[in-house]
Amino acid sequence: MTMEQKMTANDKAAAATVRLAATANENGGIYEEPEAYRGSCARTTFDRPSAKDGSVGILIPEDEIAGLPRQSLVKVRSYDRRSKTVDGDYVGMVVAGPFAEPDAMDADAPTLKLPAVHRAVLTPKFHGVGSVEILGMETEVGGKTVVVPAQRRPAPNSPVFLLGKDRIQQVLGLVVERENKPIRLGLMNGTADIEVLVPAAQKSVLPRHVGVLGTTGGGKSTTVSGMVLRLAKEGNAVVVFDTEGEYAAMCEPTEDAVMRRLLADRGLSTEGAGDSALYVLDGCDPAYDDHPNKEFYKLDFADISIGVLTELLDIPEAQQSRLSDAYDICKTVMDRLEIYPAKGSREEQQEALEIDELETGWPRMTLEMLIDVVSGAISHTQKLTEFGIAPQAFGGNEDVVFKAIKEKNIEGNKYSWLGLNKKLWKLKRAKLFAANPRSKINVQEMLTPGRVSIVDLHDMDAPYLRNIVIAQILRRLQSCQETKYAARQSGPEAPPVTPVNIFIEEAHEFLSERRIRQMPNLFEQVVRIARRGRKRHLGLVFITQLPGHLPDEVLGLINNWILHKIGDANVVQRLKKILSGVDDGTWSSLTNLPSGHALASFTHMTRPVTVSVDPTPCKLLMVD
Secondary structure, eight states: OOHHHHOOHHHHHHHHHHHHHHHHHHTTSSOOOOGGGTTOOEEEOOOOTTOOTTEEEEEEOGGGGGGOOTTOEEEEEEEETTTTEEEEEEEEEEEEEEEEEETTSOTTOHHHHHHHHTTOOOOOOEEEEEEEEEEEEEEEETTEEEEEOOSSOOOTTOEEEEOOHHHHHHHHTOOOOGGGOEEEEEEETTSTTOEEEEESSOTTTTTSEEEEEOOTTSSHHHHHHHHHHHHHHTTOEEEEEESSSTTTTTTSBOOOHHHHHHHHHTTOOOOOOSSEEEEEETTSOOSOTTOSSEEEEBBOGGGSOHHHHHHHHTOOHHHHHHHHHHHHHHHHHHHHTTTTTTTTOHHHHHHHHHOOTTTOOOTTOOHHHHHHHHHHHHHHHTTOSSOSSOOSSOTTOHHHHHHHHHHHTOOSOHHHHHHHHHHHHHHHHTTOBOSSGGGBOOHHHHTSTTOEEEEEOTTOOOHHHHHHHHHHHHHHHHHHHHHHHHHHHHOTTSOOOOOEEEEETTHHHHSOHHHHHHOHHHHHHHHHHHHHHTTTTEEEEEEESOGGGSOHHHHTTEEEEEEOOOOOHHHHHHHHHHOOSOOHHHHHHGGGOOTTEEEEEOTTSSSOEEEEEOOOOBOOSSOO
C-alpha cells in the first residue's frame, strides 16, 4: 500500500489547502478587496440591451438589500480596472428595485417552482437587482463638493456607496437656512430621518404658486392643515378659502387618537393655530360655532369690476348690453349727486380718471343703486314717469336718475331690462353685500403676521356666490399687499412686507375649464394676482380632488407641486409634460400611493421626492 493510499480524508484536505495557499502566494497572496471598494453596498452591472441613457443597473448582496430601498441616494465610484484608479464619483438615486434574483439560476427555474408548489421550503442564495438614475458627477468648486451634469457613464463592476444624511440633503436641495424659515412637510420615503423642508420666507419658492392635487382620501387635508399651521408659526399671514368647512376648527389641537399616536411616533405634538379668525358671511351658519374669534362680514359691491359682475350674473348678450348702460348711468347719477367723486375733492376726481375698470368696480357704488337705475330704465321703456317699485338707494332723487337715463338714450325692450332686474334682485337676496362700511370685511386684519384667516364658505350652496366671495377677497388682498410693498420700496422706515399664502380649496369649482371660458375676466384677474403676487410675497395654493378639471392655463401658473394619489391616467400624462425630473416608476406609483404619502416638487429642490407627510397637529372637521 502506497503512502498516498494510507492518507486519510482529513490528511488529503490538509494537503490540498497547503497547495492552494502556495498557489495563492505565488500569485500575489490572499485576495483583498481593493481600497476603492471597501464599505460599498452594491456593484454596477454590465449594460443590457434594455439599458437607458442616464441610468445604470446595480447588483446588491443579499445582506445589503434592505438598506437600499427605492429613492435611496448613492455614490457610484467609477473604477478603472486596468489602471486600478477611480476616474470619477457619480451621484444617483435608486429608481427601481431592489428586486430579488436567485444566484446562478433563473427566477422561474423548475428547481425553485417545484418545492414551492409542494409546500417545501427551498430558498437558495440570492441577490438584489436595481436601477440607479444618475443625477450628476461630483466635482470641487470653491472648496465645496457640487454635482454637475455627467458626460460619461460609470464603468461596470464599480462600487456603489450609500450617501449619508447630510450629503443627501445637500444633493436634493433640502437644506434650508434658518433665516429662510424652514417648515417641515414630512419625511422622505426610503431613507429614515431625512426631513423634507420648505422655506417659508424664500422669495424664489412659496410666492411661486403651489398645486396640491389628489383624489379623495389621499391626505390633502392633512397636508394643507399642517402647512397652514407651520407657515403661520413662522410669521406668514395665511388665508384659507374653506368650501366644505373642514378647516374651521383649526384653532383646536387634534382629538383624533390615530393622529395623536402618529404624531408621538415622530416626536411631534398636537397644537392648534395660535392666532386664527373664522370669517362667516352674515346670515350664514359657521362650520364651527365654538370658534373663539368669529367675524361676520359682508362684501363691498364697489370692489367688483363690471366685467367680472357680467360673468358672475351669467346673463345673455342682450342683458350684458343693458348692464353696461345701467353701470354708466349709475356713475353719472353718483357724480351729479356728489356721491363719488365727492364735491371739491381733487384727489377723488383724479382717482376717478385713473380707475382700471377691468380690475375694480366704481367706488361707493352699491347694488341697490344699480337696481334703482334698472328699475328706472324699465319705467322709461314703458313710458312711465315713476319707479315701478320704491327706490332702494336713490329715493328722493328719481328725477336725476330719469334725466340720466334719457340722456343715455338707452336701447332694448323692457323684457331684457326685466331679465337683468331679476338677476340683480337674485344677487341682492343672497345678502352678500354690505349696506354700510362697518359691516364690510376687513382684509387688512388678514395680513397680520402669524394669523390664520379661514373664510368659511360651507353654508353657501351656489358655486357662483362662493366665486364672488373668493374673487373679491383675492383682489382686496392683492391690492393691500401692493400698497404695503410700494410703501416698503419707497423707504426702509416702512414695516417689512409680510409673506402671504392663500389656500383655495376645491379650485376646480373656481377655475375649471368651463368656468374660464364663461368668465375670462375673472380668470384674467386671478392671473394678474398670481403674476404680481410672486414679486410681492403673495403666493396661491390651488387644492383640488379633480385635477382633470383644471385647465392648462391654471396648471401653467403652478411652480411647486404636492401630488397625492391620482387615479386618472390622463391627468398623470398631463403632469408629465409639466413636471420634470420624475422617473417612470414614480409616475406609475401615483395611482397607488398610500394615504398620507405624496410626491413633492418645490423650486428649491434639485429633483422631486416622495414624502411621508407629517400627521396634522390640529383639529379637522368632516375627516374620517
